[in-house]
Structure formats: structure tokens, C-alpha cells
Amino acid sequence: xxxxxxxxxxxxxxxxxxxxxxxxxxxxxxxxxxxxxxxxxxxxxxxxxxxxxxxxxxxxxxxxxxxxxxxxxxxxxxxxxxxxxxxxxxxxxxxxxxxxxxxxxxxxxxxxxxxxxxxxxxxxxxxxxxxxxxxxxxxxxxxxxxxxxxxxxxxxxxxxxxxxxxxxxxxxxxxxxxxxxxxxxxxxxxxxxxxxxxxxxxxxxxxxxxxxxxxxxxxxxxxxxxxxxxxxxxxxxxxxxxxxxxxxxxxxxxxxxxxxxxxxxxxxxxxxxxxxxxxxxxxxxx
Numbered sequence: 001x002x003x004x005x006x007x008x009x010x011x012x013x014x015x016x017x018x019x020x021x022x023x024x025x026x027x028x029x030x031x032x033x034x035x036x037x038x039x040x041x042x043x044x045x046x047x048x049x050x051x052x053x054x055x056x057x058x059x060x061x062x063x064x065x066x067x068x069x070x071x072x073x074x075x076x077x078x079x080x081x082x083x084x085x086x087x088x089x090x091x092x093x094x095x096x097x098x099x100x101x102x103x104x105x106x107x108x109x110x111x112x113x114x115x116x117x118x119x120x121x122x123x124x125x126x127x128x129x130x131x132x133x134x135x136x137x138x139x140x141x142x143x144x145x146x147x148x149x150x151x152x153x154x155x156x157x158x159x160x161x162x163x164x165x166x167x168x169x170x171x172x173x174x175x176x177x178x179x180x181x182x183x184x185x186x187x188x189x190x191x192x193x194x195x196x197x198x199x200x201x202x203x204x205x206x207x208x209x210x211x212x213x214x215x216x217x218x219x220x221x222x223x224x225x226x227x228x229x230x231x232x233x234x235x236x237x238x239x240x241x242x243x244x245x246x247x248x249x250x251x252x253x254x255x256x257x258x259x260x261x262x263x264x265x266x267x268x269x270x271x272x273x274x275x276x277x278x279x280x281x282x283x284x285x286x
Contacts, residue, residue: 009094019045020059023075024095025138036127037144039155039268043072064103064170067162070265076102076156078139079109085190087112091137104170104194107156110140111193111200113148124149143253144268151253153200158220159253159266164232166212168196178212221281223247223254230254236282244278257281 006014008021027041028034049058050071061074079087080099087109089097097109114125119135127133127146140148142155157165161172168178170193182196188204191197196204198211214232222232224239230247233239247255248270256266258273264281267273 016059020095020098035144036138036146038075038139038141039072039144042075046071046074059098060100062101063161064101065161065163065167065172067160067172070160073102073160076106076142076160078137079105081105082108082192089137089139091139095139097139102156102160104192107153108192108197108200109137110142110148110152110156111197113137113140114150115200116202143266154253155266159256165198166214168194168198168212170194174212174214179209182209182212218286219281219284220257221278221284222286234286236285240282248274 006018006022008018008026011017023041023045024038025036027036029037029040046056046058050056056071057069057074059074059077061069061077063069063073077098077100078095079089079097082105087097087105089109099105113136114120114123117125117132117135119125119132125132125136125148127136127138127141127148136148138146138148140152142152142160145151154165157163157167161170163170163172164174166174166178168181171177181194182198182204185191185196185204186206186209188195188197190202191204193200196208196212198208199205218232218234218236221240221244222234222236224230224243225233226239228239228242230243244255251270253266255270255274255278256268257264258271258275258277259265259267260273262273262276264277
């Protein structure tokens with residue numbers, strides 16, 4: 001009886017809330033070695049809905065930026081606005097933090113798992129490490145690798161929201177308006193992304209200002225600063241190739257450019273398709 005077997009939140013009904021519960025951490029991928037992969041499952045839910053004649057955006061999720069919705073994007077909707085300085089969430093129990101909007105609160109909550117977590121000392125919350133997992137929320141795993149780190153923030157900012165790491169107000173454009181927000185909130189503690197805390201340490205500092213003031217990105221292939229340092233500089237040159245190769249072999253989310261067939265879009269794998277799409281984006285210019 002599906003109304004009983006699928007009633008994961010035990011409210012007596014089988015509805016979208018149960019599908020959400022299922023996708024957020026109960027579902028396992030199909031294969032020789034099934035794993036918890038939120039990105040893959042949320043994508044499968046959207047595609048199943050679309051194939052059945054329903055909406056591609058099954059959960060009706062909106063975005064702060066004007067970026068179009070893509071299958072699986074709802075995985076980034078994990079946190080509501082803070083109440084009395086705290087997030088209303090129940091890590092490890094039920095996905096109740098979502099508010100049907102992907103915005104700065106979600107980015108802030110992801111950062112909270114590995115940047116403001118006393119159990120994490122290496123910059124990444126590894127779900128396989130019980131000591132770290134007990135203080136974290138797997139809902140913040142955006143790329144399906146069961147590790148919560150900077151790559152998950154990048155996944156939301158660049159892949160889901162389609163913007164840059166200095167876009168404070170998440171309007172899809174990095175400009176003076178973002179700099180003014182950081183400047184106005186300099187020194188603020190218990191801050192979130194939309195208040196200028198771009199590095200996720202909870203405080204608006206000069207480092208956040210430097211991110212907001214960095215050059216506007218020259219398209220997705222702008223990966224490097226002069227000297228081959230990671231970080232966009234508004235130019236497309238040999239430095240971007242150098243950094244792309246480094247990121248590719250590190251399996252960093254920044255280098256996940258292509259899907260199978262050389263189609264643009266991250267797919268969680270690192271292969272020749274990423275090279276093909278990166279080169280296309282590079283020669284497409286700014």
C-alpha cells in the first residue's frame with residue numbers, strides 16, 4: 001500500500017513531502033554499489049515527473065538568480081531564514097529546512113557544516129567519518145560525493161544559480177552593488193552570504209570584500225588569475241588552461257564542464273567531455 005510504505009514523514013498522507021524526504025537522504029542510486037547521492041536522486045525525481053507529463057521542477061523551487069531551472073536543482077533548497085540566529089533544521093532526522101527558494105540562506109547553511117563546525121578540522125565534512133558526520137547534515141551535500149566542502153558551495157553558486165562567487169545579492173551579476181553590501185556590513189558577526197560573508201566563516205571581513213571586488217568573470221572558462229593562480233581575473237588566456245588541467249586532475253567541481261556527448265553542464269564525472277566543453281567555452285569569449 002503506497003500510502004503506508006511511502007509515508008516517510010508519518011503524517012498519514014503520501015505526497016510531495018514524502019518524495020522530498022525520500023530524495024533528501026533515503027534513496028540509493030541503482031548499480032553494483034548503491035550509494036547515497038542527493039544530486040542523482042533529485043535529478044531522477046524531476047526527470048520522472050517530466051516524463052510522466054508533469055513539471056520538470058517537481059517541487060516548484062524558485063531561485064534568487066534569473067538562472068533557468070535544471071533537473072535536480074531543488075537539492076540546493078535546504079534552509080529557511082534564520083530565526084533568533086539559528087537555522088530551523090533537524091540534521092539526520094527529516095528534511096524540514098526547505099522553503100522552496102534557493103538563496104543565500106542555503107549557501108550559509110552549507111558553509112555551517114564545514115566552516116563553522118567544531119568537529120571538522122580539515123576543511124571538509126566526510127560522511128564516512130562518524131566523528132564529523134554526527135555534527136553535520138547530509139542535506140548540504142550538493143554534488144553527491146558524501147563530502148561537504150567548498151565544492152558544494154561552488155556547485156550551488158556556479159552550477160545551480162549560474163553566477164559568481166562575488167555575487168552577494170544573487171541577482172546574477174557581480175558589480176558595485178555587491179561591494180556596497182559587504183562594505184556596509186564590515187565586521188558583522190553571525191552573518192550569511194547575502195550580508196557579505198562570502199567565505200562562510202560567519203564574519204564579514206576584508207577577505208570577503210576582496211572577493212566582491214574581484215574582476216567580473218569573463219565567462220565560465222575564466223578560471224585563473226595571472227601566474228596560473230586559481231581565481232578568475234576577467235581574462236581568457238593560457239593561465240585558464242593551466243588551472244583547468246590542475247582542477248581537472250584534482251576532480252574539483254570548477255572543472256566539471258561537460259555531460260556525456262560533450263553537452264555543457266556538470267555531471268559529477270571528469271572525462272574528455274569536460275575538455276571539449278571547456279575549449280568551446282574558452283573560444284566563445286567573454
